[in-house]
Every structure is written in structure tokens, then in C-alpha cells.
Amino acid sequence: MLIVRTVLLLPFTGNIHMEEQRPLNKSSLSVFLLLDFSEVWEVQILHFVGFLVFYMATAAGNLLIIAAIASDHHLHTPMYFFLMDLAIHDVGQVSVIFPSAMANILTNSRHISYSGCVAQVLFYIFFLSTDFFLLTVMAYDRYVAICNPLHYAMVMNVEACLRIVTAILVMSFLYGALHTVGTFAAPFCSNIVNQFFCEIPQLLKLTCSDLYLVEIGAVLLSGLLGLGCCIFIIITYVHIFMTVMKIPSLQGRQKAFSTCLPHLIVFSMFAFTAFTAYLKLTSDAPLPLSLALTLIYSMVPPLMNPIVYAMRNKEIKNALSKLLVYTYSSRHSLIQHR
Numbered sequence: 001m002l003i004v005r006t007v008l009l010l011p012f013t014g015n016i017h018m019e020e021q022r023p024l025n026k027s028s029l030s031v032f033l034l035l036d037f038s039e040v041w042e043v044q045i046l047h048f049v050g051f052l053v054f055y056m057a058t059a060a061g062n063l064l065i066i067a068a069i070a071s072d073h074h075l076h077t078p079m080y081f082f083l084m085d086l087a088i089h090d091v092g093q094v095s096v097i098f099p100s101a102m103a104n105i106l107t108n109s110r111h112i113s114y115s116g117c118v119a120q121v122l123f124y125i126f127f128l129s130t131d132f133f134l135l136t137v138m139a140y141d142r143y144v145a146i147c148n149p150l151h152y153a154m155v156m157n158v159e160a161c162l163r164i165v166t167a168i169l170v171m172s173f174l175y176g177a178l179h180t181v182g183t184f185a186a187p188f189c190s191n192i193v194n195q196f197f198c199e200i201p202q203l204l205k206l207t208c209s210d211l212y213l214v215e216i217g218a219v220l221l222s223g224l225l226g227l228g229c230c231i232f233i234i235i236t237y238v239h240i241f242m243t244v245m246k247i248p249s250l251q252g253r254q255k256a257f258s259t260c261l262p263h264l265i266v267f268s269m270f271a272f273t274a275f276t277a278y279l280k281l282t283s284d285a286p287l288p289l290s291l292a293l294t295l296i297y298s299m300v301p302p303l304m305n306p307i308v309y310a311m312r313n314k315e316i317k318n319a320l321s322k323l324l325v326y327t328y329s330s331r332h333s334l335i336q337h338r
Contacts, residue, residue: 048105061306062087068319078156090302093127097197117198126176139233182215273297
């Protein structure tokens with residue numbers, strides 16, 4: 001059994017006594033203990049409120065984009081289809097970690113089951129990689145629309161879009177499974193995770209076997225794949241901007257830029273935060289810095305995606321306005337009938 005000797009662990013440091021430096025049996029390792037932000041109840045509530053505000057804002061923003069695209073038939077195009085998929089997976093990404101973190105704060109608990117930790121790693125990586133692949137496909141969609149507009153309807157038809165999204169989902173699930181197996185293949189010397197969710201870099205620090213090198217290899221492979229996607233997107237946008245600059249009318253250039261810049265901003269932000277997360281695997285950063293980096297890459301992209309697209313895209317803003325007006329009118333009519 002896993003004896004409660006975790007009191008011997010120094011808080012927030014991950015250092016354990018020598019008698020604890022031995023593999024824990026997987027059958028006995030039933031729970032992990034996550035980061036405890038503070039022992040002061042008022043401070044815990046402050047963290048809860050911060051997480052709640054962020055989660056509600058992110059979920060509401062992305063759900064509004066989903067509702068606007070679904071309700072406006074003018075937005076039933078490949079570009080907005082992929083954008084709606086991106087918003088769906090952003091909601092899934094934050095829903096994997098933040099509701100459980102808030103529940104732990106309210107119940108004054110640090111526990112997450114072993115199976116829950118495995119599921120959290122699997123689905124978080126699944127949603128994260130889906131976002132990355134979707135952003136790559138969205139760059140190709142913009143390339144075909146601007147550089148080869150006559151072939152756009154044939155290349156990016158409904159069937160092709162559905163096949164692309166299906167392939168992305170399958171690839172992302174296999175990718176998440178690869179990282180999950182690589183992370184949990186090695187035995188753990190401790191069950192203290194110095195993070196508010198089951199994060200792979202922190203879990204790898206708990207392993208006491210060379211099997212963790214499997215996950216390191218998977219991360220290096222992911223880095224090469226990510227680099228390839230980045231190079232593809234850079235080359236794609238070079239061709240896009242060269243084509244846009246040849247458009248004679250200023251209005252035409254502005255319209256082309258208005259559909260490309262939000263995507264480029266979101267991808268750059270996503271790539272930067274993912275890069276910082278990758279660096280954490282090879283660095284021994286102090287806990288406050290590690291926590292700050294985690295909050296950046298887990299919070300910023302899902303929150304900023306709806307803001308960037310809603311602020312920069314006139315079609316999205318118009319669809320949102322129509323949706324809000326329709327919702328208000330429906331409620332007003334219902335109240336009058338009562």
C-alpha cells in the first residue's frame with residue numbers, strides 16, 4: 001500500500017527523503033497529490049475566483065464563436081468550419097484541467113486518481129495537438145483561397161473538409177496516446193506533482209527509471225513535427241503575402257489581410273507558448289517560474305483565440321450581433337406572451 005509518508009516531502013520543492021527514493025508499485029499508486037497553492041483559505045478562494053473567471057470567459061467566448069458560425073449560413077465555409085472546430089477544442093482543452101483544479105480548491109483537496117491523471121494527460125495532449133494541426137490546415141485553406149481561388153471550391157469541398165478533420169482527430173488521439181504511454185511507462189518514485197494538473201514535465205521528474213527516455217524521444221519527435229508545421233506555415237504565408245500585394249485594389253488587400261492576420265496571430269501565440277512548454281522538459285526552473293509558464297501556455301491561447309478572431313473579423317462580429325439581437329428578441333417576445 002502507499003503509506004502516507006508524504007509529510008516527509010518538502011512542500012513545493014519535490015525533494016524527497018532518501019527512504020522514499022524507490023519505485024512505487026503501480027497497483028499501490030492509486031493517487032497523485034497536486035500542487036497546493038496555499039494553506040490559507042482566503043488565498044485559495046482567490047485562486048478559485050481567478051480560475052473561474054478565466055474558465056467562464058474562455059468557454060463563453062469560444063461558445064459564442066461556435067454559435068455564431070452555426071447560426072449564420074453565410075459562415076458555412078471551410079475557413080469558418082475549421083475555426084468552429086478550433087473553438088470546440090479550445091473549450092475541451094480548458095475543460096480537461098480547470099474544473100478539476102477548481103473542485104480541488106473548493107474541497108481543500110490535492111488528490112487526483114491515477115486513472116484520472118492518465119485521462120487528463122491523454123485528453124489534454126489530444127486537444128492541444130488538435131489545435132496545432134487545425135491551425136496548420138487553416139493556413140493551407142487560406143493559401144488555396146487566395147493563391148488558387150479558381151480551384152478553391154474543388155479542393156476544399158465539404159467531403160475534403162470532413163476527411164481532414166477526421167484525420168486530425170485520429171492523429172491527435174494517437175499522438176496523445178503515444179505521450180501518455182511514454183509518460184506512465186516508467187515507475188514513479190513519488191506521487192507529489194508540483195503542478196495544479198498532471199503535466200508531463202512534472203510527471204517525468206517523478207520517474208526513477210530510464211523508461212522516461214521513451215517520452216523524451218516522443219517529445220523530440222513532436223518538436224520535429226512542430227518545426228515542420230511551422231516551416232510549412234511560414235512558406236505558405238510568404239506565398240499568400242506575395243499574392244496579396246499583387247491585388248490592385250486596396251479594399252481587396254484589406255479583405256485578404258483581415259482573414260489571414262487573425263490566424264497568423266493565433267498561431268504565433270500558440271507556437272510561442274508551446275515552445276516555452278517544451279523548454280520546461282529540459283530545464284530545472286524554480287516552481288514559481290514553472291507555474292507561470294504553465295499558466296501562460298494553458299490559459300493564453302484558448303482565451304485569446306475568440307478575442308483575436310472576434311476583434312479582427314467583420315463576418316464574426318456581424319454574426320454575433322445578429323445572434324444577440326435574435327436572442328434578445330426571442331426573450332422579449334416570450335416575456336410579452338406570458
